[in-house]
Amino acid sequence: MYAIVESGGKQYKVSPGQLIKVESLGKETGADVTIERVLMIHRDDKGVYGAPYIDGAKVIASVEGNDKARKVIIFKQRPRKVYRKLNGHRQQFTALRIKEIVYGG
Numbered sequence: 001m002y003a004i005v006e007s008g009g010k011q012y013k014v015s016p017g018q019l020i021k022v023e024s025l026g027k028e029t030g031a032d033v034t035i036e037r038v039l040m041i042h043r044d045d046k047g048v049y050g051a052p053y054i055d056g057a058k059v060i061a062s063v064e065g066n067d068k069a070r071k072v073i074i075f076k077q078r079p080r081k082v083y084r085k086l087n088g089h090r091q092q093f094t095a096l097r098i099k100e101i102v103y104g105g
Helices: none
Strands: 002-007 010-014 019-023 032-035 038-043 046-049 058-068 072-077 084-089 092-102
Antiparallel strands (some): 002 010, 019 092
């Protein structure tokens, strides 16, 4: 059984027991999170699709921790000019452990 969920403007394929990294949610470690934006559920060789979301479906996950991703280096340079710019960015994320996928239909 797996589901396609939306969080932070991105879509993730999740199944129970899986660890995913989503945009920072601002929750404490150990807290439970309910994702209600479920786009698709696949179980027993049948798919249930939403338009755009499935009513009554949700994914329950627990927060494993908050951290920052690897640094992304941004380097800009103009040819034959004296212009160089170096910048870095580390995006914050929340690690979620998927507990269960709930769907009553």
